[in-house]
Amino acid sequence: MITIEPPRLRAASDVPGGRRKQRVSMADVARLAGVSSQTVSRVANGAAGVVDTTREHVLAAMSELGYRPNSAARSLRYGRFNTIGVILFGLSSIGNSRTVEAIATHAAAEGYAITLIPVGAATQDNVMGAFTRMGELAVDGVVLIIEVHLLDASAVAIPPGVHVVVVDSDAGDRYPVVDTDQADGARQAVRHLLALGHRTVWHVAGPAESFAAERRAGAWRRVLEEAGRPVPAPERGDWSADSGYHAGLRLAADPDCTAIFAANDQMALGVLRALHERGRRVPADVSVVGFDDIADAGSYLPPLTTVHQDFAEVGRRCVDALLRQIHDEPTGAGTDLVATRLVIRGSTGPVGS
Amino acid sequence: MITIEPPRLRAASDVPGGRRKQRVSMADVARLAGVSSQTVSRVANGAAGVVDTTREHVLAAMSELGYRPNSAARSLRYGRFNTIGVILFGLSSIGNSRTVEAIATHAAAEGYAITLIPVGAATQDNVMGAFTRMGELAVDGVVLIIEVHLLDASAVAIPPGVHVVVVDSDAGDRYPVVDTDQADGARQAVRHLLALGHRTVWHVAGPAESFAAERRAGAWRRVLEEAGRPVPAPERGDWSADSGYHAGLRLAADPDCTAIFAANDQMALGVLRALHERGRRVPADVSVVGFDDIADAGSYLPPLTTVHQDFAEVGRRCVDALLRQIHDEPTGAGTDLVATRLVIRGSTGPVGS
DNA sequence: GAGCGTCATGTTTACGTAAACATGACTGCC
DNA sequence: GGCAGTCATGTTTACGTAAACATGACGCTC
Numbered sequence: 108m109i110t111i112e113p114p115r116l117r118a119a120s121d122v123p124g125g126r127r128k129q130r131v132s133m134a135d136v137a138r139l140a141g142v143s144s145q146t147v148s149r150v151a152n153g154a155a156g157v158v159d160t161t162r163e164h165v166l167a168a169m170s171e172l173g174y175r176p177n178s179a180a181r182s183l184r185y186g187r188f189n190t191i192g193v194i195l196f197g198l199s200s201i202g203n204s205r206t207v208e209a210i211a212t213h214a215a216a217e218g219y220a221i222t223l224i225p226v227g228a229a230t231q232d233n234v235m236g237a238f239t240r241m242g243e244l245a246v247d248g249v250v251l252i253i254e255v256h257l258l259d260a261s262a263v264a265i266p267p268g269v270h271v272v273v274v275d276s277d278a279g280d281r282y283p284v285v286d287t288d289q290a291d292g293a294r295q296a297v298r299h300l301l302a303l304g305h306r307t308v309w310h311v312a313g314p315a316e317s318f319a320a321e322r323r324a325g326a327w328r329r330v331l332e333e334a335g336r337p338v339p340a341p342e343r344g345d346w347s348a349d350s351g352y353h354a355g356l357r358l359a360a361d362p363d364c365t366a367i368f369a370a371n372d373q374m375a376l377g378v379l380r381a382l383h384e385r386g387r388r389v390p391a392d393v394s395v396v397g398f399d400d401i402a403d404a405g406s407y408l409p410p411l412t413t414v415h416q417d418f419a420e421v422g423r424r425c426v427d428a429l430l431r432q433i434h435d436e437p438t439g440a441g442t443d444l445v446a447t448r449l450v451i452r453g454s455t456g457p458v459g460s
Numbered sequence: 461m462i463t464i465e466p467p468r469l470r471a472a473s474d475v476p477g478g479r480r481k482q483r484v485s486m487a488d489v490a491r492l493a494g495v496s497s498q499t500v501s502r503v504a505n506g507a508a509g510v511v512d513t514t515r516e517h518v519l520a521a522m523s524e525l526g527y528r529p530n531s532a533a534r535s536l537r538y539g540r541f542n543t544i545g546v547i548l549f550g551l552s553s554i555g556n557s558r559t560v561e562a563i564a565t566h567a568a569a570e571g572y573a574i575t576l577i578p579v580g581a582a583t584q585d586n587v588m589g590a591f592t593r594m595g596e597l598a599v600d601g602v603v604l605i606i607e608v609h610l611l612d613a614s615a616v617a618i619p620p621g622v623h624v625v626v627v628d629s630d631a632g633d634r635y636p637v638v639d640t641d642q643a644d645g646a647r648q649a650v651r652h653l654l655a656l657g658h659r660t661v662w663h664v665a666g667p668a669e670s671f672a673a674e675r676r677a678g679a680w681r682r683v684l685e686e687a688g689r690p691v692p693a694p695e696r697g698d699w700s701a702d703s704g705y706h707a708g709l710r711l712a713a714d715p716d717c718t719a720i721f722a723a724n725d726q727m728a729l730g731v732l733r734a735l736h737e738r739g740r741r742v743p744a745d746v747s748v749v750g751f752d753d754i755a756d757a758g759s760y761l762p763p764l765t766t767v768h769q770d771f772a773e774v775g776r777r778c779v780d781a782l783l784r785q786i787h788d789e790p791t792g793a794g795t796d797l798v799a800t801r802l803v804i805r806g807s808t809g810p811v812g813s
Numbered sequence: 814g815a816g817c818g819t820c821a822t823g824t825t826t827a828c829g830t831a832a833a834c835a836t837g838a839c840t841g842c843c
Numbered sequence: 844g845g846c847a848g849t850c851a852t853g854t855t856t857a858c859g860t861a862a863a864c865a866t867g868a869c870g871c872t873c
Contacts, residue, residue: 130539132829143853148831156851178598179535180829183858186483188532190575197561199755204557208550211578220597221576222543225564244573245531245598348759377759402552406701406730408761485859496823501861509821533859536828 131172140168151176182245191429192246194224196253200346201373201401202418203252206274209422210250217430222246226253248429250274251282254317270432272425275319283432284442285424289319292414292447293326296368296396299412299449303394304458305366307336311354311378312343313370323370323398339364344374351377359385365393365458372397372404372413379407379454390456400450409453420445484525493521504529535598544782545599547577549606553699554726554754555771556605559627562775563603570783575599579606601782603627604635607670623785625778628672636785637795638777642672645767645800646679649721649749652765652802656747657811658719660689664707664731665696666723676723676751692717697727704730712738718746718811725750725757725766732760732807743809753803762806773798 133151137144142165149157150165151174157165168174182188191214198204211221222244248270273284300308310327313320324341331338342357344350351374358364359382369375375397379389387393389409397404397413404411424443431438486504490497495518502510503518504527510518521527535541544567551557564574575597601623626637653661663680666673677694684691695710697703704727711717712735722728728750732742740746742762750757750766757764777796784791 130829133831134829144829145831145854146852148829149852152831154831158851161851177536177829179532179541180858181831182532182598183530183536183828183860184830184832186858198551198557198564199561201554204551207576208552208578211551211576215578223560223564223574223576225561225568227565245535348756352759373756373759376756380759380761380763383761403701403726403729403756406705406726406733408733408736410733483859486861487859497859498824498861499822501859502822505861507861511821514821530859533828534861536830536858537860537862539828 130177131174132177133174135172136165136168136174139172140164188245188247189218190220190222190244190246191426192222192224192244192249194226194249194251194253196226198225202399202416203254205418206252206422206425209419210426211422213423213426217426219247219426219430247433248272250425250429251276254319270429272428272432274421274425277318278440281440283428283438283440285421285428286442286444287319287416287418287421288444288447289322290326291444292398292416292449293323293368294330295447295449296398296414297327297330299451300366300368300394300396300455301330301334301336303366303455305394306363306458307331307339308366308368309339309358309361309364310341311351311358311367311369311374312341313374314345315343317346320370327368344370344377346371346373348373348377348380350374352381354378355381356385358382359387359393366395366455367393368396368398370398372399372401372407372411375404375411375413375454376407379409379411383408389454391459394455396449396455404450405452407454412452412455413450415448415450417445417447483530484527485530486527488525489518489521489527492525493517541598541600542571543573543575543599544779545575545577545597545602547579547602547604547606549579551578555752555769556607558771559605559775559778562772563779564775566776566779570779572600572779572783600786601625603778603782604629607672623782625781625785627774627778630671631793634793636781636791636793638774638781639795639797640672640769640771640774641797641800642675643679644797645751645769645802646676646721647683648800648802649751649767650680650683652804653719653721653747653749653808654683654687654689656719656808658747659716659811660684660692661719661721662692662711662714662717663694664704664711664720664722664727665694666727667698668696670699673723680721697723697730699724699726701726701730701733703727705734707731708734709738711735712740712746719749719808720746721749721751723751725752725754725760725764728757728764728766728807729760732762732764736761742807744812747808749802749808757803758805760807765805765808766803768801768803770798770800 133144133147136147140147142161146157146161147165150162191210193207193210195203195207198207207223214221224244250272252274254275271282273282275286276284278284297308308327308331310324312324315321328338342354344354351369354374355378358367358378367378369378375395378395382389382393382395389395395411397411400413400415404413424445428438428443486497486500490500493500495514499510499514500518503515544563546560546563548556548560551560560576567574577597603625605627607628624635626635628639629637631637650661661680661684663677665677668674681691695707697707704722707727708731711720711731720731722731728748731748735742735746742748748764750764753766753768757766777798781791781796
């Protein structure tokens, strides 16, 4: 069969192996199968109204040529990309990576791919830059995992008409927000320690810019105040085990300190190490509670009592909320809170046990 | 000015807030600015040959209408998506998420976005399905982070003409592979323990399907054999701290066991816990070495001696290799190894110290 | 001052897909 | 046996962009 090869603008570039880089289009398949490209389209989309023999010819031609639909053309045609963008500062935090994983998995189940847009540091410029890039990206909606207050200032830069869901933020009055119920988790942790008989609870807080850290610290403070307990000055870490270690060293020096609530598990790990080095037994001398319930927490020495966050559920609800917007089911602003629960392990106990 | 509104197929769907979801095209901008859409295109792409006043008019029209380029159309035109796909089993492993983060960051710096394609479980079907989906995705190349042997069987399913780089695999004879030098890392770990005077070294291996686990175990065995030491039966875990804990309990029962090399830090954490519970001191009675050097490892009790992996470098080289392929600089198959180094902390010491 | 080059801008076209509309063949009914 | 209806398939067109080509207005040179 003689095929007329139209002149191609791209370099024809035959790979040594003999593979051609040229994309196969519906027209190519149609030519080989001896049908129109519209029929190929019908077969590709499983539309009715194609006779079996024709369908088989087309399918045969497709697999012979290795046809794959061109999603750019498809997106252009439909005005939809079937893609969700995720803007975040980094995957290094365990919570972020698990949330992203859940988003990816759930989005895939709904036929959406996800595009990751990392933002270097939490500077205004970077965030603005990400929004700009995002605007040009082929996405139908965006999940913002920004976790810092900067969102306020840069909110104006969110291009109109872009669907947005925000994770872990106080933007609930302007955008739909999905988040873990940080405050309730912190309350459970602090009340647990008070119930064990501790006079008050020390706190190793996360970085001041973090909204989650602030809410955990706020809830800690409120529970103590409501119970009429003294509120010790909080130590501040940066989420890392190392920063928790240094905070722990300071707290270990205070003989009154018998109960510590760390704003995440990794800082709690550092606290445990500091207490151990200073000869303060956990939980006999000091009780420690973390936050997150990462997979390793049950293997700390001792196994860590901590607040379980359901990252997977957060990711799932993000995707659901976004898809609702994309499908034109108007979702108002407001905050959707995912419940937390306290997991009691070996790092907490009654005072002086 | 009278604007003729062409009939739209999509629902016009005015959002209550007054925002219109309709995308603004170059033609819209051109109409408002009183120029042709080609001139708008020139301005948008910073092409020369547009007089300043015209450019300003166009820019003004752009910002008035909130114009954003349509990347689907752009991709269709160029035959390029400026997107790299990443196929992986999950982000739950710390190594994976850090590698992905590095890929995303480095790709962004090169003007590429990344699309995440999660594969549920390591079943043949799932992998094949991912390849199929991938084929339909708007990506210029793919990084495969599959880390299991399944790749062999499904390799045939990689659509021809798709650029691929594989992480952590033995596919080096068919595709470019970027990987950490697992074997060398394991060698350093085992030799370190032998140099401390331990008669031999026990091993807590990763899952049998994992290629990285196999290479670490292989190197461990070879070093022992070369040194003429007995090779204890390896314990097997699934990378989790919990599985390391159970392996550790079994090893703790063996009074001869004085040195343990765990295939990752999290299993090492579990081993530390088991040894602690069984009253075996680390490193006085037993030395422990991990693998990965995750951020927390320095805060374990005691701080963990471990093999440092440079995940960021792996991600960077993946992107570089892929871009080289995309830009038609032929990159042969072969393995690009990223060096590891042993980080000595407090969990290892001389025998009976 | 005629002719040519330069440069800003407009017009045409193609990228791959799929909806909308068009065509033609065959079936079944009276 | 002719006509309407059904159904498989073909043709046209639009999606938004940008390369290639076309046009027309200047200015400069000899």
